[in-house]
Amino acid sequence: GAVVSQHPSRVICKSGTSVKIECRSLDFQATTMFWYRQFPKKSLMLMATSNEGSKATYEQGVEKDKFLINHASLTLSTLTVTSAHPEDSSFYICSARALQGVEAFFGQGTRLTVV
Amino acid sequence: AQTVTQSQPEMSVQEAETVTLSCTYDTSESDYYLFWYKQPPSRQMILVIRQEAYKQQNATENRFSVNFQKAAKSFSLKISDSQLGDAAMYFCAYRSATNQFYFGTGTSLTVIP
Numbered sequence: 001g002a003v004v005s006q007h008p009s010r011v012i013c014k015s016g017t018s019v020k021i022e023c024r025s026l027d028f029q030a031t032t033m034f035w036y037r038q039f040p041k042k043s044l045m046l047m048a049t050s051n052e053g054s055k056a057t058y059e060q061g062v063e064k065d066k067f068l069i070n071h072a073s074l075t076l077s078t079l080t081v082t083s084a085h086p087e088d089s090s091f092y093i094c095s096a097r098a099l100q101g102v103e104a105f106f107g108q109g110t111r112l113t114v115v
Numbered sequence: 116a117q118t119v120t121q122s123q124p125e126m127s128v129q130e131a132e133t134v135t136l137s138c139t140y141d142t143s144e145s146d147y148y149l150f151w152y153k154q155p156p157s158r159q160m161i162l163v164i165r166q167e168a169y170k171q172q173n174a175t176e177n178r179f180s181v182n183f184q185k186a187a188k189s190f191s192l193k194i195s196d197s198q199l200g201d202a203a204m205y206f207c208a209y210r211s212a213t214n215q216f217y218f219g220t221g222t223s224l225t226v227i228p
Binding site: 038046093 | 213
């Protein structure tokens with residue numbers, strides 16, 4: 001299957017700072033990328049959907065000013081957690097889908113810890 | 116909105132035996148896709164199998180097969196000849212006509228040696 005690379009895999013940041021997570025599709029053009037948050041032993045909670053060149057569509061309850069999503073190219077989307085707080089600590093996963101693609105391919109996930 | 120339900124939070128199977136994971140979904144769409152994803156301890160989501168709703172034939176990928184019952188909105192996963200490496204969290208997922216993905220709550224599968 002197609003490869004999606006997510007970086008970093010783990011990050012620790014101080015409360016109040018911002019952290020950026022990158023999601024890259026390595027061998028296909030990802031017209032749509034999804035960002036999820038996953039709590040321990042829980043399902044994936046969709047945070048937002050981004051289409052290349054357009055503003056992201058956020059799910060209800062997700063603060064767009066806190067979780068900034070940029071999808072400036074067909075191979076890269078970024079999620080920036082601004083003014084991070086300990087409650088933002090979680091596992092964040094991106095997935096990407098090609099224009100004519102059926103399934104979504106997932107990155108390895110990022111474990112964010114805010115101290 | 117579409118919902119995906121996995122009623123088995125945990126399942127276990129003896130190595131080399133067969134296990135079936137259940138999934139039901141709710142939708143008013145006629146054209147959609149269904150998937151099973153596996154999430155091992157590494158947390159990397161891996162596609163196991165997919166089913167197009169317009170296809171009546173059940174999808175099969177080696178030891179993995181599905182039982183797709185469109186009228187009943189049921190999509191179960193059968194794992195044959197279970198291996199230790201099959202131990203993982205399994206998520207059923209639905210892709211809508213608008214390309215949104217919806218995930219079930221997952222089933223944790225333990226394989227007993």
